[in-house]
Amino acid sequence: xxxxxxxxxxxxxxxxxxxxxxxxxxxxxxxxxxxxxxxxxxxxxxxxxxxxxxxxxxxxxxxxxxxxxxxxxxxxxxxxxxxxxxxxxxxxxxxxxxxxxxxxxxxxxxxxxxxxxxxxxxxxxxxxxxxxxxxxxxxxxxxxxxxxxxxxxxxxxxxxxxxxxxxxxxxxxxxxxxxxxxxxxxxxxxxxxx
Amino acid sequence: xxxxxxxxxxxxxxxxxxxxxxxxxxxxxxxxxxxxxxxxxxxxxxxxxxxxxxxxxxxxxxxxxxxxxxxxxxxxxxxxxxxxxxxxxxxxxxxxxxxxxxxxxxxxxxxxxxxxxxxxxxxxxxxxxxxxxxxxxxxxxxxxxxxxxxxxxxxxxxxxxxxxxxxxxxxxxxxxxxxxxxxxxxxxxxxxxxxxxxxxxxxxxxxxxxxxxxxxxxxxxxxxxxxxxxxxxxxxxxxxxxxxx
Amino acid sequence: xxxxxxxxxxxxxxxxxxxxxxxxxxxxxxxxxxxxxxxxxxxxxxxxxxxxxxxxxxxxxxxxxxxxxxxxxxxxxxxxxxxxxxxxxxxxxxxxxxxxxxxxxxxxxxxxxxxxxxxxxxxxxxxxxxxxxxxxxxxxxxxxxxxxxxxxxxxxxxxxxxxxxxxxxxxxxxxxxxxxxxxxxxxxxxxxxxxxxxxxxxxxxxxxxxxxxxxxxxxxxxxxxxxxxxxxxxxxxxxxxxxxxxxxxxxxxxxxxxxxxxxxxxxxxxxxxxxxxxxxxxxxxxxxxxxxxxxxxxxxxxxxxxxxxxxxxxxxxxxxxxxxxxxxxxxxxxxxxxxxxxxxxxxxxxxxxxxxxxxxxxxxxxxxxxxxxxxxxxxxxxxxxxxxxxxxxxxxxxxxxxxxxxxxxxxxxxxxxxxxxxxxxxxxxxxxxxxxxxxxxxxxxxxxxxxxxxxxxxx
Numbered sequence: 001x002x003x004x005x006x007x008x009x010x011x012x013x014x015x016x017x018x019x020x021x022x023x024x025x026x027x028x029x030x031x032x033x034x035x036x037x038x039x040x041x042x043x044x045x046x047x048x049x050x051x052x053x054x055x056x057x058x059x060x061x062x063x064x065x066x067x068x069x070x071x072x073x074x075x076x077x078x079x080x081x082x083x084x085x086x087x088x089x090x091x092x093x094x095x096x097x098x099x100x101x102x103x104x105x106x107x108x109x110x111x112x113x114x115x116x117x118x119x120x121x122x123x124x125x126x127x128x129x130x131x132x133x134x135x136x137x138x139x140x141x142x143x144x145x146x147x148x149x150x151x152x153x154x155x156x157x158x159x160x161x162x163x164x165x166x167x168x169x170x171x172x173x174x175x176x177x178x179x180x181x182x183x184x185x186x187x188x189x190x191x192x193x194x
Numbered sequence: 195x196x197x198x199x200x201x202x203x204x205x206x207x208x209x210x211x212x213x214x215x216x217x218x219x220x221x222x223x224x225x226x227x228x229x230x231x232x233x234x235x236x237x238x239x240x241x242x243x244x245x246x247x248x249x250x251x252x253x254x255x256x257x258x259x260x261x262x263x264x265x266x267x268x269x270x271x272x273x274x275x276x277x278x279x280x281x282x283x284x285x286x287x288x289x290x291x292x293x294x295x296x297x298x299x300x301x302x303x304x305x306x307x308x309x310x311x312x313x314x315x316x317x318x319x320x321x322x323x324x325x326x327x328x329x330x331x332x333x334x335x336x337x338x339x340x341x342x343x344x345x346x347x348x349x350x351x352x353x354x355x356x357x358x359x360x361x362x363x364x365x366x367x368x369x370x371x372x373x374x375x376x377x378x379x380x381x382x383x384x385x386x387x388x389x390x391x392x393x394x395x396x397x398x399x400x401x402x403x404x405x406x407x408x409x410x411x412x413x414x415x416x417x418x419x420x421x422x423x424x425x426x427x428x429x430x431x432x433x434x435x436x437x438x439x
Numbered sequence: 440x441x442x443x444x445x446x447x448x449x450x451x452x453x454x455x456x457x458x459x460x461x462x463x464x465x466x467x468x469x470x471x472x473x474x475x476x477x478x479x480x481x482x483x484x485x486x487x488x489x490x491x492x493x494x495x496x497x498x499x500x501x502x503x504x505x506x507x508x509x510x511x512x513x514x515x516x517x518x519x520x521x522x523x524x525x526x527x528x529x530x531x532x533x534x535x536x537x538x539x540x541x542x543x544x545x546x547x548x549x550x551x552x553x554x555x556x557x558x559x560x561x562x563x564x565x566x567x568x569x570x571x572x573x574x575x576x577x578x579x580x581x582x583x584x585x586x587x588x589x590x591x592x593x594x595x596x597x598x599x600x601x602x603x604x605x606x607x608x609x610x611x612x613x614x615x616x617x618x619x620x621x622x623x624x625x626x627x628x629x630x631x632x633x634x635x636x637x638x639x640x641x642x643x644x645x646x647x648x649x650x651x652x653x654x655x656x657x658x659x660x661x662x663x664x665x666x667x668x669x670x671x672x673x674x675x676x677x678x679x680x681x682x683x684x685x686x687x688x689x690x691x692x693x694x695x696x697x698x699x700x701x702x703x704x705x706x707x708x709x710x711x712x713x714x715x716x717x718x719x720x721x722x723x724x725x726x727x728x729x730x731x732x733x734x735x736x737x738x739x740x741x742x743x744x745x746x747x748x749x750x751x752x753x754x755x756x757x758x759x760x761x762x763x764x765x766x767x768x769x770x771x772x773x774x775x776x777x778x779x780x781x782x783x784x785x786x787x788x789x790x791x792x793x794x795x796x797x798x799x800x801x802x803x804x805x806x807x808x809x810x811x812x813x814x815x816x817x818x819x820x821x822x823x824x825x826x827x828x829x830x831x832x833x834x835x836x837x838x839x840x841x842x843x844x845x846x847x848x849x850x851x852x853x854x855x856x857x858x859x860x861x862x863x864x865x866x867x868x869x870x871x872x873x874x875x876x877x878x879x880x881x882x883x884x885x886x887x888x889x890x891x892x893x894x895x896x897x898x
Binding site (some may be wrong): 004006007008021025027030047092096098109112114129130146148150151152159160169172175176179184 | 467470471482484485487488490491494495497498500501504506525529573575592593594595597599619623624627630634635660661662663664668684686688689690694701707709711717725731732734735740
């Protein structure tokens with residue numbers, strides 16, 4: 001008997017009588033009066049930066065003023081003409097020196113300050129992790145209250161890789177002192193456009 | 195109502211005043227109290243050591259002597275919980291089942307059954323309440339700091355009726371004192387450290403008297419207090435509620 | 440985890456020789472417990488969320504057979520290679536075979552308690568494979584030649600000055616620099632080079648979705664993603680109990696996991712791996728290693744609901760004061776004390792007794808495992824299987840007889856202070872461990888029974 005057959009046989013023998021799945025609709029999950037206020041408050045407390053903008057030109061201005069090595073900025077957004085478009089064919093290892101990466105998020109979650117991004121938005125999976133600074137464009141209307149709403153929105157959509165990102169990479173492994181920029185981005189800026 | 199008084203073995207031997215206070219208190223509130231003198235122990239020391247199976251004869255004795263009372267009341271949350279969770283009888287399971295349902299820890303009996311709203315007692319001291327784990331997390335005599343739920347405390351409901359008492363806030367409202375039955379012997383170093391830390395919390399918060407619903411925890415803390423020659427003393431809640439005006 | 444046979448009481452006593460350090464350890468973990476409380480209170484439906492998570496996990500355990508088949512089918516359709524390992528040995532051999540096929544002898548690994556459980560690092564080292572743990576805390580204990588003392592905070596027992604010394608020795612940081620910011624930056628440079636040069640990355644799995652064949656890995660540092668996305672081969676190792684039915688159930692667990700673990704509203708990264716990248720291979724290893732046995736133990740199967748948040752560690756008054764190594768098990772703390780006896784009851788017979796049964800662990804558990812009840816039940820099981828000390832069994836027999844016979848209990852009608860002689864914590868003897876740091880209660884003139892007979896007895 002293969003290990004697969006052995007394991008499955010043992011599971012079948014030992015698992016208890018079927019218990020029903022709960023209905024998630026019964027969870028009276030938290031709602032916020034102002035999802036943007038909640039989202040930005042949480043994101044700031046976990047080390048992120050929130051910038052309200054009126055148009056995408058403000059992104060260019062902001063990143064130029066706040067980060068250096070503009071030649072190492074990349075984006076996957078066509079609406080940022082002054083920033084180099086990411087070459088999708090590039091080997092991920094060549095992203096090592098990317099200073100700022102600017103990508104789009106599909107939506108944000110008010111309860112935890114995270115944004116949802118799939119490989120469609122990042123093009124190269126390593127991009128939002130390997131860059132020194134991450135910038136994300138988010139539409140204000142694309143904010144949900146909580147994670148249940150988030151998964152309702154994702155629904156059965158297809159993606160090969162997707163990630164909730166909540167702030168810069170961080171660690172508190174040394175005596176519980178919070179340090180931003182463990183392996184990934186040292187900062188995360190979310191540009192929220194109305 | 196007929197109440198069977200269940201006095202834990204170590205209380206009987208070392209803290210008779212707690213038994214007396216419990217008895218007098220129940221009588222004050224109109225209970226007819228019987229004390230079956232053949233009682234020994236609930237069997238918890240064996241069960242918690244992994245020998246629950248040896249408690250069978252102990253259970254038979256308990257069932258036999260406490261059958262027939264309207265309620266069984268005990269000044270210990272831990273012993274009460276043990277009876278509630280583990281009392282069974284081969285000879286008379288019906289009686290055992292009834293006892294499991296009618297056994298009460300003193301404070302919950304006073305609040306839930308007798309619904310005591312006026313206590314004639316005076317205790318002009320700064321008091322820290324020790325929430326014993328089995329009473330609190332086992333019998334739910336108070337809200338627990340881990341849960342997202344509305345606050346309540348049956349002991350506080352009673353103590354707030356006592357004249358002159360000042361209830362002090364602790365840094366950790368419901369951390370275990372480290373007694374744990376045989377744990378206090380087998381795991382001596384951790385047990386003693388837990389006890390020292392618990393006592394230090396009361397001292398840090400200007401407590402003069404530590405009270406609680408379980409004499410075992412109080413006995414543990416008393417052992418620590420006496421060793422360090424502290425001025426802080428322990429009193430079972432029954433003693434405070436029964437104190438003279 | 441060391442190979443020592445020492446038991447929890449002895450190892451705790453050693454840890455407690457340095458009381459200031461115990462206080463520091465206790466307060467650090469209590470601070471995390473307080474952060475967890477704050478995070479829980481930010482969710483008004485917290486208790487309902489726990490009930491829901493618990494119900495989902497109960498369903499998983501009751502339908503695991505079908506979910507495993509469904510998960511495998513969907514993962515294969517996604518282009519993932521699925522392996523099945525009956526035990527730790529087979530798991531390690533599968534990993535090694537994949538490395539050999541890819542001619543790789545250096546790999547990176549993000550946090551996976553399963554690979555710790557299987558002893559993967561030691562196995563691969565013996566087979567001349569270098570494993571770099573990339574979680575900062577795990578890298579610290581790895582450099583020190585230790586194992587994690589906590590499943591979420593692997594080096595919670597290390598002081599920053601000691602880490603400064605360790606980094607000075609291994610990473611050439613300046614002597615005496617113990618600044619967490621500086622040391623983390625040094626580790627970032629050190630580990631970036633590893634991420635960029637290693638061809639195989641191992642990660643753990645937090646949740647695997649039967650419905651879609653995807654799996655989720657949660658980290659704060661981004662090390663799982665750095666490893667997985669930069670490698671040619673990604674191997675994800677998971678216990679079979681990590682399956683959840685549907686994608687939407689992730690919403691429940693991701694809301695609970697990090698709030699319970701560290702008090703964060705969510706980890707920085709919750710990565711959903713579904714299909715491998717072009718030019719990349721993805722493997723999933725499904726591991727049993729005793730889980731099906733635990734599933735068959737009716738009283739204990741519920742422990743398989745664990746999502747490894749370690750909230751029970753942080754709240755445990757014993758763990759906080761005894762340290763992770765006192766458990767002498769891969770998974771320490773209350774949950775480790777109910778999981779470990781399943782793997783080796785004799786070796787871990789001490790662990791269910793390393794608790795006061797205070798019940799705080801059960802209250803913080805996001806999936807509502809009745810940990811303290813299981814500790815009690817393991818005590819009964821260990822005794823039944825004969826792993827309790829013989830002396831203790833003999834003493835308990837004496838106690839059982841006496842407590843069932845009132846005549847013996849109070850010899851001759853006069854309270855003989857039987858309790859004083861026999862309840863272990865009241866033995867009136869200065870060699871009694873109680874007496875080491877605590878005074879004994881003073882015996883009163885008469886017992887309650889004697890007082891009662893004198894004052895109230897009407898018969």
